[in-house]
Structure formats: structure tokens, C-alpha cells
Amino acid sequence: MKVTLLIPTLNEEEGMKAIMPRIKPEWYDQLLIVDGQSTDGTVEYSKSQGYPVIIQKKKGLREAYNEALPHIEGDVVLTFSPDGNSIPELIPDCINKMKEGYDMVIVSRYAKGAKSYDDDMVTAFGNKLFTTFINLFHGGHYTDAMVMFRAYKTQLIYDLDLDKDESYAFEEKLFGTNVSWEPLISIRAAKRKLKLADIPGDEPAREGGERKLQIIRWGAAYMWEVFREIFVWK
Numbered sequence: 001m002k003v004t005l006l007i008p009t010l011n012e013e014e015g016m017k018a019i020m021p022r023i024k025p026e027w028y029d030q031l032l033i034v035d036g037q038s039t040d041g042t043v044e045y046s047k048s049q050g051y052p053v054i055i056q057k058k059k060g061l062r063e064a065y066n067e068a069l070p071h072i073e074g075d076v077v078l079t080f081s082p083d084g085n086s087i088p089e090l091i092p093d094c095i096n097k098m099k100e101g102y103d104m105v106i107v108s109r110y111a112k113g114a115k116s117y118d119d120d121m122v123t124a125f126g127n128k129l130f131t132t133f134i135n136l137f138h139g140g141h142y143t144d145a146m147v148m149f150r151a152y153k154t155q156l157i158y159d160l161d162l163d164k165d166e167s168y169a170f171e172e173k174l175f176g177t178n179v180s181w182e183p184l185i186s187i188r189a190a191k192r193k194l195k196l197a198d199i200p201g202d203e204p205a206r207e208g209g210e211r212k213l214q215i216i217r218w219g220a221a222y223m224w225e226v227f228r229e230i231f232v233w234k
């Protein structure tokens with residue numbers, strides 16, 4: 001099993017400097033940083049450390065993933081948030097769980113024994129509401145369907161059409177935003193009854209920088225996806 005560690009960055013200089021030194025090269029086969037045209041020192045820092053950096057052309061997280069896709073060599077991709085929200089030491093646990101034969105392993109903030117120190121009332125409520133809806137309407141057994149920190153088979157990206165603009169075009173246009181692909185992969189993986197697991201993992205508070213999450217727009221777009229996917233087979 002070859003693992004690509006995929007790290008999206010957008011003005012995360014402080015987080016990167018605090019977190020990246022804790023990631024050990026023996027944990028992964030390939031490291032890819034995909035940067036959304038940061039204007040702080042994020043790219044300079046990454047390059048100074050010798051990390052391969054892709055500068056994305058289009059805006060948004062799913063475009064970051066899309067533009068990284070042709071460079072991914074691993075048969076497993078692990079997405080990791082370098083803003084302090086993902087605990088690096090859990091990377092090996094997540095990969096070891098994948099080795100048991102799962103299609104996707106999520107590092108869950110709401111599994112028994114884990115806690116988010118980054119949530120406010122709105123994000124805690126929203127994340128749990130979406131997770132409940134995805135379980136209820138799509139047959140999932142998730143404790144956290146929304147978090148970025150997860151590993152999955154690279155092939156899923158193609159099988160579930162995560163890389164296709166059409167999968168998101170309507171809601172992105174309607175709500176004037178660019179979404180990420182975590183909710184949709186959770187929904188479509190549950191619908192297909194793939195082999196899914198989670199492991200508990202705390203979410204520490206963000207390290208410096210600013211939040212990019214667009215609560216209202218993303219919330220609306222993701223709610224659209226949850227309901228549309230009841231009627232659309234994928």
C-alpha cells in the first residue's frame with residue numbers, strides 16, 4: 001500500500017511551522033502540498049523544507065484536491081489539515097487501520113474518547129447534524145462525516161465522481177461558493193456500503209491564521225448535497 005499525504009494550505013504559515021516538523025517521513029510514501037495562492041510565507045516555508053508544492057490555479061478546496069490529483073502516486077490518499085486541527089501522531093494509526101482492508105478511515109472528532117477543541121457551538125451543531133442526516137438518509141454509521149483528516153483509496157475519487165465539476169455545479173452556483181469533497185465522499189461511500197471505519201482523534205484548536213470555513217454558504221451547499229443524493233444514484 002502506497003500512501004500519499006495530501007496537505008492543502010491557504011495562509012497557514014504559523015500552523016505549518018508548528019505542525020510539519022512533527023510529521024515523520026517514514027509514515028508516508030509521497031507528500032504533496034497544494035497551496036491556494038497563499039500571500040503569507042506558507043509557500044516559502046514549504047519550499048525551504050524541500051516539500052513539493054503545487055500552486056492551485058482555480059479557487060477552493062475541491063479545486064485544490066483536483067489539481068493535486070494528477071500528481072498523486074499513492075493508492076491511498078490521506079488528507080491532513082496543517083492548521084493545528086489534525087494531530088500528526090495519529091497518521092500512523094489511520095494508515096494502520098486502512099491496512100485492515102477498509103475503503104476509508106476517518107479520524108473522528110466525535111467518536112467515543114475524542115473531542116474537538118476547535119468547534120464553536122455552530123460548527124459542533126452543524127457537523128453533528130450533517131453526520132446524523134448522512135447516517136439516516138444514506139445508511140452511514142459515521143461519528144464524523146465532515147472532517148478533512150481521513151484516508152481513502154485513491155480509486156474512490158474516480159468511482160464516486162468526486163473529481164467531476166458536475167457533482168457540485170448546482171449547489172456551488174446556487175450558493176455562490178466552492179465546496180470541499182468530504183461530505184460527498186461520506187455520502188456516496190455510505191450509499192455504496194463500502195468498508196468504512198473511524199478512529200477517535202481530538203481536534204486541537206487552530207494554530208494562528210484565519211478560518212476559511214464559510215458557515216452559511218457551505219452549510220447550505222452541503223445540505224443540498226445530503227438531500228439531492230437521496231434521489232441521484234452515485
Ligand SMILES: Nc1nc2c(ncn2[C@@H]2O[C@H](COP(=O)(O)OP(=O)(O)OP(=O)(O)O)[C@@H](O)[C@H]2O)c(=O)[nH]1
Nearest residue numbers: 008009010034035036060061064082083211212213
Ligand atoms: N489549497 C487550499 N487550501 C485551503 C483552501 N481553503 C482552505 N484550505 C486549507 O484547508 C485546511 C482546512 O481548512 P478548512 O476546512 O476550510 O477549515 P478552517 O479554515 O481551518 O476552519 P475550521 O477548521 O472549521 O476552523 C486548512 O489548512 C486551510 O488552510 C483552498 O481554497 N485551497
Ligand SMILES: [Mg+2]
Nearest residue numbers: 081083085206
Ligand atoms: Mg481548520
